Amino acid sequence: MAQRPAPYLDDLNPAQRAAVEALDGPVLMLAGAGTGKTKALTSRIVHLLTTGRARPNEILAVTFTNKAAREMKDRVSRMLGGMEGMPWMGTFHSISVKILRRHAELVGLKSNFTILDTDDQIRLLKQLIVAANIDEKRWPARMMAGLIDGWKNRAWTPRAVPAAEAGAFNHRGTEIYEQYQDRLRALNAVDFGDLLLHVLTIFQAHPDVLAQYQRWLPYILVDEYQDTNTAQYMWLRLLAQAHRNICCVGDDDQSIYGWRGAEVGNILRFEKDFPGAAVIRLEQNYRSTEHILSAASGVIAANAGRLGKTLWTEARGGEKVRLIGHWDGEEEARWIGEEVEAMSRGTRGMAPLGLDGMAILVRASHQMRAFEDRFLTIGLPYRVIGGPRFYERLEIRDAMAYFRLAVSPDDDLAFERVVNTPKRGLGDKAQQSIQRTAREAGLPLLEGARALLAQGGLGGKGAGQLRQFVEGVDRWHAATLRGQSHVELAETILDESGYTAMWQNDKTPEAPGRLENLKELVKALEQFENLQGFLEHVALIMDNEQAESGEKVSIMTLHAAKGLEFPAVFLPGWEDGLFPSQRAMDESGLKGLEEERRLAYVGITRAEQVCTISFAANRRVYGQWQSALPSRFVDELPASHVEVLTPPGLHGGGFGAAAPTAMDQRVASADVYNSPGWRRMQGRATARPMAQPREATGIVIDLQAVAKFTEGDRVFNRKFGYGTVQAVEGDKLDVAFDKAGSKKIVASFVVAADQ
Ligand code: ATP
Ligand code: MG
Secondary structure: OOOOOOHHHHOOOHHHHHHHHOOOOOEEEEEOOOOOHHHHHHHHHHHHHHOOOOOHHHEEEEOOOHHHHHHHHHHHHHHHOOOOOOOEEEOHHHHHHHHHHHHHHHHOOOOOOEEOOHHHHHHHHHHHHHHOOOOOOOOOHHHHHHHHHHHHHOOOOHHHOOHHHOOHHHHOHHHHHHHHHHHHHHOOEEOHHHHHHHHHHHHHHOHHHHHHHHHHOOEEEEOOHHHOEHHHHHHHHHHHOOOOOEEEEEOHHHOOOHHHOEOOOHHHHHHHHOOOOEEEEEOEOOOOOHHHHHHHHHHHOOOOOOOOOOOEOOOOOOOOEEEEEEEEHHHHHHHHHHHHHHHHHOOOOOOOOOHHHEEEEEOOHHHHHHHHHHHHHHOOOEEEOOOOOHHHOHHHHHHHHHHHHHHOOOOHHHHHHHOOOOOOOOOHHHHHHHHHHHHHHOOOHHHHHHHHHHOOOOOHHHHHHHHHHHHHHHHHHHHHHHOOOHHHHHHHHHHHOOHHHHHHOOOOOOHHHHHHHHHHHHHHHOOOOOHHHHHHHHHHHHHHHHOOOOOOEEEEEOHHHOOOOEEEEEEOOOEOEEOOEHHHHHOOOOHHHHHHHHHHHHHHOOEEEEEEEEEEEEEEEOOEEEEOOEOHHHHHOOHHHEEEOOOHHHHHHHHHOOOOOHHHHHHHHOHHHHOHHHHHHHHHHHHOOOOOOHHHOOOOOOOOOHHHOOOOOEEEEOOOEEEEEEEEEOOEEEEEEOOOEEEEEEHHHOEEOOO
8 A cells, every 4th residue: 555645644743643543443532621632633534635545535524514524524634735525514404415325215215305494394384283173272282392402313203102101281292292203204304303303213223234335434533522412322333333433522521402302421422332432532722821731621611520630731830710790791892892803903912813713702692792793883894603692683683573563564674574473364265365456556565454344355263363363563663653662662562462482482492592682682773763764774784794895703503513613712701600601500409500501611722812802791681680699610710810800891991980870870770689680689799608718719800909897988880889897708799789779789880989
């Protein structure tokens, strides 16, 4: 065999090299973030090819996202420099589709089967639920869809669902599941989960087919292995069990898809199922500076039951992780916008960074809105990765269609979009009647609908609901003419139309996020004078955005950031209840909280040179201020690797000396102290144990020199006004505010006052 030169091997350290050169037999590469797992995996592919061990079509590489697959293809083809043919690289789903199309008849499908989206899936389930005489209000189709997804993630066909699940969906779950699979087959359709499940079924029932694939694909590689679910694991095991040339790379500390059925235990199973596997650990991190790496390690150390590993870097020193608290979310966005601009010019002795090298990683997608609005305002180009931009989201477009109707009831596109969303019993036929009536009379659709109702041209349940809808639009329109507060009106519209309720009743994992986005939309309205002004703003945004190309700062969720790296990373919204999420905090066990902590670890380890963590003391939700405490993860950051920055409002003496502004007074007079959010925060603030002096390990948010405050000091806070310190407890003060009464407050959010 001709030995070609192998420059790609010179770029690897000895452990990576071992993983690359161990071409036969199972290999498990288990290592922390940024240690070059993906690089080693890619080099292994190149090595298989250049040594002539495998032809391109004999290699299967599984990645977690299509984006990751594309990147891996680019890297491989660059390293190969013009060699013919490329290995098969893709996600579990994209690979499964191809296999299933070839063998569809083995599971009773034709090869041109359709793949249902969630909406179709729900519609189908609804029919089955209604036909089975189950009360769909109490047992919604979306709940059933969630169950089915979960079962499919565990590779359970209807017959294989264990007895322990028999009580699911009012004891009818497995029965509906079976009917659903039958219906899909009759429709020549599959859902997303079926793609894997059917392939598994084929492999298990047809050893000849399986053997064929085992022969065809003698080399298998898997990236982000910690996030595979049971079905995916079985799929891999079947394909690899004959030749055992399987190389999996992963990091248990980065397992962040438990909520979707990923089983980090698959890492442990690997060594059992593939005895004699070479387990390779990588310890040198090539991505981040020492401070960043130590901060990340400090946070993840709080998780129990880790496999544990050492990480080090040659990149000594560098910038400490920067931590900054802000007054509210808008200020946080403003500050980050300015920092991005400063970094792109070069700041703090650092070379200028391109916008492509900067990313803002959020816990929840609704956080993106503040950044998008801010960046648009200052003309900072950005892209949203892994999802539509805020104003392009389904629920936002629906809500905006309602607002458009309220402003101009003649807006036919808006009418069409929402007349049957939520469902009002207006099927295609009813909608066609409305359109016909409108067309014949030369009227807008809303008027067409009114005319149709007047003629009695619409029967059944739909008529009543359409009447309600038309009356609703009339009412909302009248309210805009009256000049009713548009923020209030927006909430009214979303409530009265049943749109909010639609998502509240929705049991899919996306529903809570959509509700958050709707709240965020209402929040965005506050900055405008009326609905009309807001709608124009958005229309302009959308237009403006499309033209842009060139370098952009990235905005994405922490989940979408897995595997990526950026010179500068911003991690906003580190507040209890947001990150970790309220749901994880309310859970009884630690599982949810530990997954959130792994997410924090993923976030910090995306940064190469600068990592900036921030939190806001206040977030506005539905026009109400809610106070927040810094995330417990902030406390877990090791103090020696963190630099606490001063919030901009506190520079040079700050607003402590200045008289409260009109806005302060408005805020101070609002009834925030009685809001449930505030009371919850108060409860939590006192309930949180502060046993050990936290200075020893964690960060104390005390740049404003907490120590300076003692009992009896006069202080000022923008929300609560002036007050007197009653007690000092770690980084929190008990303050008796003159007007607002007694509060616990993080010390950095008050300043010394001289009155
Ligand atoms: P993650 O866990 O975040 O997915 P990873 O372990 O897959 O990280 P890579 O993305 O492969 O890490 O590598 C991180 C960075 O380190 C990349 O920029 C990569 O090019 C670089 N790198 C990896 N190995 C080496 C090496 N031996 N020498 C120099 N740079 C390396
Ligand atoms: Mg990687």
